Amino acid sequence: MKKLALTLSMAAFALTTFAGGPAKKEAKINTEESKLQWIGEKVTGTHNGIVKIEEGTLEVADGNLTGGTVKVDMRTIEVHDLEGEYKGKLEGHLKSEDFFSAEKHQYVTFKINKSVEKDLEDGNTHMVTGDLTIKGITKEISFPARITMEEGTLKAYASFELDRTKWKIKYGSGSFFDDLGDKTIYDDFQVKFNITASM
Template identity: 30%
Template sequence: MPTSLITAAQLTKRREAQPAPVLLDVNDASVFDAQHLKGAVNANVFEMNFLAQVREKLGLQPEQPVIVYGPNSSSYASRLAADKLVAAGFAEVEEFRGGLEAAIEAGLPLEGDAAKLKALQQPERAQGQLPVDTAESQVRWIGRNLASQHEGTVGIQSGYINVVDGILRGGELVLDLEQISCIDIGDEETGGVLLKHFRDMEFFHIDQYPLAKVQIEHVDFNPHATPGSPNYEVVGSLTLKGVTAPVGAKLVGDSKNKLTWACQGMVEIDRTRWNVIYGSGKFFQHLGMHAVNDHISVNLKLIFGGK
């Protein structure tokens, strides 16, 4: 049976029917705890065990009528929950697509604290200069040739960002090449050969240039980006092997709380711009199995500030 859409007025009437439908709030538990429709029960549709929660924790049966709602009409949470329930055999599922936002606007009976909900929707933002958390952050590299690839990590020595009202404005990161690792080669001896090779002058010449530095010089912030999509485009410079050249990246970043700011992203760099020329077809011919792609992928997971 297809899902029916209902309005706030219809919701009020439906709840007076017998048997009364179960009102299922599919928001995150933190939102439900802050405020929800009176009498609603909660199962987060984004949890992998959503249907198990519905059946086992809440005890809902397929023959029971259910009304689902999420945060608002622009969210797909309630329609996703309705589709899951119908596919699982629930015979009578209705969707109040306007969600909690429409319920508040319509003055429907609620439980919880409006101030608590507002605090969730407008969290405190990180502020000031925040040091990099070297234990929680990670810089991971991937290098490739025609037939295979290797990957590993690079140590982080130090760094910081400047944040104004939760928005990234600048910063720097110092990488420790002495701590470069390869994590995909199980054989220690073979992995050691590769890491020793990285120290050579045609690679990173680590004995002479043990550190690399990233300086953020310009930041474009997109306040309209949806969560999980890049909301920052940063441009700056990378100093590696004594060479400084421009570098840029798209990042997903935000305050975790008033003390912490986090971001993730990926940078593609052409290593030859920093005189890392081993196996490059730009500089050598007849490389055969020794050819190595010029581009290196660098994946960033960076945490700044406190907990």
């Protein structure tokens, strides 16, 4: 009997190990509840707004985030600190070739490669690493996030900065152009997201 129990235990261990660990489940992002915000700064002030998350699926194993893909539609970018004509002009400029080329490159995608649980500052619980593709250019990024899992619902919050010039968005950058003066736009812009996904 002991031999049988030992054999069964070893078989279970082998199956778990060679099958790639715990079974992965998919959690679909609720695009109505989830929000992606952006903040851009220049010498004379800041602008902020949102972009719509088109769709996304997260992979979960043993209650932990292990992978997934998020797709953002750059044609939906909105400016929230302006109104009327100026709002429309800035939104159009951000969609243009100077910035995100929304007609040629409609989607920005983020493919999660790993999520490591860590005790970080500001209540963040994980360090997330993945491939971010903007304008057809893919770069690996890492950022801290606060991730919780409860009753089949995963919630994630993060706030971090990206250097736009790594994706060849150089318009108004003091790193590439001289004598811009008060027209200089800083290279780093802030991204904030609240995501809810359910299995």
